[in-house]
Amino acid sequence: MAEKNIECLGNVAKSGLLVGGSGLIGGGILHYFKTYVDGEFELMGPNSKQLSLRNPEDVRLHVRRHRPEFIVNCAIAALDSNPLLAYQINYLGTLHLARAALEQGIPYIHFSSAAVLPPGENLTEDDHLELTAKLPNYPKSKLLAEMALAEMHRKYGLDYTIIRLAVVYGAHDHKIQGFHRMLFAIADQTMPLLFTNRRAAHSYTNAMKIPPFVHHILTHREEFGGRIWHFVDPAPVSLSELILTIKSYLQLKRPWKIYLPYPVAHFGAGIIHWLIRMLGRIGIDARMPAELLFMEQFYQTQTLSSRRLQESSFFDPKPETTVFTELPHLLEYYLTRWEALNLITTYNKDFFDCGRQSEDFVNNPSKLLETLGK
Structure with a gap:
């Protein structure tokens, strides 16, 4: 190479x-x-x-x-x-x-x-x-x-x-961090809204x-x-476009296309941080995702x-x-891995495209009709 x-x-x-x-x-x-x-x-x-x-x-x-x-x-x-x-x-x-x-x-x-x-x-x-x-x-x-x-x-x-x-993307990352943390949050349906704005790009x-x-x-x-x-x-890459593209690939309902203002997101993160500290006082170990420390960057280009x-x-x-051309492979790799580790269960496999439905459209279109009744 x-x-x-x-x-x-x-x-x-x-x-x-x-x-x-x-x-x-x-x-x-x-x-x-x-x-x-x-x-x-x-x-x-x-x-x-x-x-x-x-x-x-x-x-x-x-x-x-x-x-x-x-x-x-x-x-x-x-x-x-x-x-x-x-x-x-x-x-x-x-x-x-x-x-x-x-x-x-x-x-x-x-x-x-x-x-x-x-x-x-x-x-x-x-x-x-x-x-x-x-x-x-x-x-x-x-x-x-x-x-x-x-x-x-x-x-x-x-x-x-x-x-x-x-922002690094690629398969075989054994830690859920950075870009792959965002993938996980979307697939696990723990991102209800868009924690960014329409302009932010990275x-x-x-x-x-x-x-x-x-x-x-x-x-x-x-x-x-x-x-x-x-x-x-x-x-x-526009962050909001990337999030919505991942959502589309997985055919999920969330996150909804509602842009959460930064002051509200920052306040919410502060509440979560306070709750984690309170849990620690009663012996429950919990940690805030490290990426939330840089939440402001989600709203900045x-x-x-x-x-x-x-x-x-x-x-x-x-x-x-690009990250968009690699999404099908990345989603298939990480969702398979996370499911095997019992980390996610919420996504619907019948709607998990990652290239398979588009392949059916090209090579076996009648198969798409068979799935209508499922």
Whole structure:
């Protein structure tokens, strides 16, 4: 998929260290490098017990022992992590890995997030939030990490690349988070209204396209080193349109096409937070979905410019692929998984299209008539 311009003398593969291999992004990269570039690169993916990002000596010794020729950091603390965990994983962990890469003189690939950006349209790689104490833990720690890497590049010559992702979509995410949290809420009928407005739009990132991009930037260090890259689909997506499209695919009654004003949604979230605290006092463990911490962004537009990426040497093999074209596959994958885990039971399988009814329309139209009496 990505070009291969690297020479492997004596067929010896380049070894790399990938941190965060249990997640959607890291797991996809490990699978891609094992399946598609076997013999050219070999990735080690230690778990948190084998390599602790919180311990600088652990990182240093691991890198010295295994001598990787590049490092890829996909590890992140959860959106709702406490300040200490966000600081240790997202910031200190980044520093420990970057220092180890600098000591060995090897490239360091770092995954960041659109959470470091303000609301706005066509935001470039030079844009970012103002670093203040009032920032939530997650964007503060990710922004600090970006700034630290840029400083290490200027002062010490760190060979780094930052990949900023937007709303990530893709199969094989074992956690219900981000975009997949929204899928779950719609399928489980726990989203009665539209928690957004008609104008809000966001950028999206296809998880399947990330591994070929990592492969490409490893073989084109001169072009991609020392810079930030927005890795997003070119066209922004209206949040309300996406929600209603998912609802249409599943042929559900909810959410109703009623746009809940942000002040009302914010007040409701505050009530839920208070109830959760009260439940905790009587020994009932409950947590608010981490995405609700960023509810305001559901009502704001944030689109990232992909111009730098489009003008680079990286070639997107499937530029027509978007979150809309992937919805049938994603819905079928996640609904099957969640049903097997007894997490959802409310959707009607007879109305679950996901491409099957449209296939009947093309290949077996009489079958559609047979379902009228059911």
